[in-house]
Amino acid sequence: TASKPLPSDPAKALAALRGATDRCRECPIGEHATQSVFGEGPVKARLMVVGEQPGDKEDLQGHPFVGPAGHLFDKAIEDLSWDRSQIYVTNAVKHFKYELRGQRRIHKTPTQREAAACLHWLESEIEQVQPQALIALGSTATRSLIGHAVPVLKARGTWLTGQHTLPVLVTVHPSALLRGDPALRDEAYRQWLEDLSQAARYMA
Numbered sequence: 001t002a003s004k005p006l007p008s009d010p011a012k013a014l015a016a017l018r019g020a021t022d023r024c025r026e027c028p029i030g031e032h033a034t035q036s037v038f039g040e041g042p043v044k045a046r047l048m049v050v051g052e053q054p055g056d057k058e059d060l061q062g063h064p065f066v067g068p069a070g071h072l073f074d075k076a077i078e079d080l081s082w083d084r085s086q087i088y089v090t091n092a093v094k095h096f097k098y099e100l101r102g103q104r105r106i107h108k109t110p111t112q113r114e115a116a117a118c119l120h121w122l123e124s125e126i127e128q129v130q131p132q133a134l135i136a137l138g139s140t141a142t143r144s145l146i147g148h149a150v151p152v153l154k155a156r157g158t159w160l161t162g163q164h165t166l167p168v169l170v171t172v173h174p175s176a177l178l179r180g181d182p183a184l185r186d187e188a189y190r191q192w193l194e195d196l197s198q199a200a201r202y203m204a
């Protein structure tokens, strides 16, 4: 919890929040992670994209969406002729939750409690960045942004109303595409692009 008041300058406030998430032990995940992974992007981005939690690569590098899911996200951004440097990219949960299998750290989905404990950090980011719209990637991000569970496969490609009445475009998480049936991958990717393209007006 932020004990000191945040600086009034949004860039400085985001920097303070970044440091505070790194120290956060409001749930057990942070103890085992390398570092927190905070959001990145322009302080006044019109569009904010929210994933689930950092993965192995993100945990080691300290940046969001730099691993395999991030590469697919980058490909989509390029195929949509969007510019990632104009988007604020973050996660619903700021630390990497995993299970050790031998030397490998296997992603574990954060519990609802863990996501709920982390929500105030995401809300602070939204407050500082003041995006005009958000994209929720997958069910954890959707739940955090909408406030209750939403069937993502039904709601994908549509806009829901999030807290503070912000429009939230719901779609699947890129990791789901990577895990999906290889025979259906091209079609799944095409559908994902179509979902994302609903937010094109916030990119221009």
Ligand code: URA
Pocket: 051, 052, 053, 054, 055, 058, 063, 064, 065, 066, 067, 069, 070, 091, 175
């Ligand atoms: N998956 C996410 O949800 N977020 C990341 O930053 C990386 C992978």
